Each structure stands twice: as C-alpha cells, then as structure tokens.
Amino acid sequence: MKDKVVIVTGANSGIGLELTKLLCLAGAKVIMGCRTLKKFEDAKTEILLEVATADVKFLQLNLSSFKSIRNFASEFLKSESKLDMLINNAGVLNSEADEQTEDGFNWEIQVNYLGHFLLTQLLLDILKKTPNILEHVFRNFNQLNNKDLVRGSAYSVSKLAMLLFTKELASIIGQNDPSVNAVNPGVVNSNLYNNLTFKKNPIMNIMIGPIFWFFVKPPRCGAQTALHCASNYDWLGGNRSGGNDTDVDGGNGAKRPTGKLFQLLLFIVLIFLYLFFFIFFLLLLLFS
Numbered sequence: 001m002k003d004k005v006v007i008v009t010g011a012n013s014g015i016g017l018e019l020t021k022l023l024c025l026a027g028a029k030v031i032m033g034c035r036t037l038k039k040f041e042d043a044k045t046e047i048l049l050e051v052a053t054a055d056v057k058f059l060q061l062n063l064s065s066f067k068s069i070r071n072f073a074s075e076f077l078k079s080e081s082k083l084d085m086l087i088n089n090a091g092v093l094n095s096e097a098d099e100q101t102e103d104g105f106n107w108e109i110q111v112n113y114l115g116h117f118l119l120t121q122l123l124l125d126i127l128k129k130t131p132n133i134l135e136h137v138f139r140n141f142n143q144l145n146n147k148d149l150v151r152g153s154a155y156s157v158s159k160l161a162m163l164l165f166t167k168e169l170a171s172i173i174g175q176n177d178p179s180v181n182a183v184n185p186g187v188v189n190s191n192l193y194n195n196l197t198f199k200k201n202p203i204m205n206i207m208i209g210p211i212f213w214f215f216v217k218p219p220r221c222g223a224q225t226a227l228h229c230a231s232n233y234d235w236l237g238g239n240r241s242g243g244n245d246t247d248v249d250g251g252n253g254a255k256r257p258t259g260k261l262f263q264l265l266l267f268i269v270l271i272f273l274y275l276f277f278f279i280f281f282l283l284l285l286l287f288s
Helices: 014-025 037-051 064-081 108-126 141-145 153-173 201-214 222-229 260-287
Strands: 005-009 031-034 055-060 084-089 134-137 181-184 244-246
Touching: 005 014, 005 108, 014 031, 014 037, 014 055, 014 222, 031 037, 037 055, 055 064, 064 108, 084 108, 084 222, 108 153, 153 181, 181 222
Parallel strands: 005 031, 005 084, 031 055, 084 134, 134 181, 181 244
Antiparallel strands: none
C-alpha cells in the first residue's frame, strides 16, 4: 500500500485505531478523522510506538455536524491530490433515543449513516479518479428520524441504511471505480459498548464481563475484515463494484482458537467464574 492515501473515520480508538496501525505498517498514508486534536495526538503516540515510520495526518471530523463534515472534505481536497480508499468506520451505540444533533437528526442515525452518506458524496469525485476502494464498516429517509425510535433500535436502523446505501451506490457505479464494499467486523470489544448498562456498573461488569468477553473479538481481530478488502483486490473476484459484504476474519495471527472443544472448555470455565463471583458478591451483600 505504499503511497496510498486512505481516510479512516473514527481512527483514534477501537477498530479504527487498529486498522490505522495496520495500514501504516503496509506503507499507506492515513488521514485520521477525529473529533479533537487531543484524541488524535493520543492515538498518534500509540501508533508510533508500534509503527515508527507511520505517516498519519489529523483532520477534524465530527460526524454529528454536517458543517464539520463539509469542512473536513474541503480541507482534504485542498491538501491532497488523490484518495485511494475511504473507510467509513466510525460509529456510536446506545445514545438517548430523543438525543438530536445540531442538524435536527437522531444522534446515532446521523453519526452512523447520514454523516458518512454526506462524506461519501463529497469525496466521490476524487475517489473516481483513482482505482480504489470505498468501504463501509457496520456497522424512505424521513423514517430515519422517527421519534418512536427506542434505545438501541436507531443503531440497527442506521446500519441497515448503510448497507442498503452500499448496495445502491455499487449498482449505480457498476463496473467502474471505486469498488464499494460493506464489511462486518463481528462483535468487537471496543468503546462502542461503553454505554451498555453492565459496562457502567462495576459489579455487573465483573460478573458479566467474562461472559461478554467470550463472545467478542479484540479490536485488532475486528480490523481484519476491512484490511482484507483494502489490501486484496483478488477477493473482489473481478466485480469490483458489486456491493460486496463479508465477515471474513483472518491474517496476522489475530484469529482466536476456534476448535469446538476449546470453546466448550472455555465456556465451562467462564460459567464457573460467573457463578463464583455471583455467590461471592451475594454473600458480601448479605454479611455487610
């Protein structure tokens, strides 16, 4: 990927951060879309510890603000002459159902879908100039801002919208560049889940955390799907704009052991740990 220019949204943490590290390791220049300079600087420090030659650049991007998205695209087009890959990775989960952005949309809907939709449209012309890849990680328009959306449903609706947008954009572009793909990283242990109830409660986190861990991947593993599409044109099988979606996992030793016996033994161990902590805290409450 030497000399490739890549935009990654949500690049300062979780899957986005790990993906940025791997892209830099492959020689790409990564434009990191982050909400604040502080988040970028912290992420850059971590990246340079692993990839000393990393070429990363900060551009402020707040997907909950259409103004910020337009400024991001404008600044990018002023400073860069090409764009090889746009990876729409950023996402939020479990916001308040009635929380709205400054543009008047549901917060999750705008950050996860509408923001990336606008960003893609603003950068589509420069993407078409180079054989490249457009990826969406998922992760009637009036219905997207329905006030009846309950906590949790907005996330599902936004990811469905992103997938349908990927399919539609691919069908419009046809066999021309850019290649348009949607990838599913699986359930990844990132800060996306920080708003879940058990994550906020220390006792519940201790009790449920080990069970939760059993069903999730580390961020480095979750980044493999996007990296696989970004680095492997052969996977696209000749139809480079087919609106592909994949949950392929692999590469770089990131896979966990998947043997059924191993999984069964691990699950049994976790159940015993869960029961132990449950009984321990129950006794603690009874005798305190």
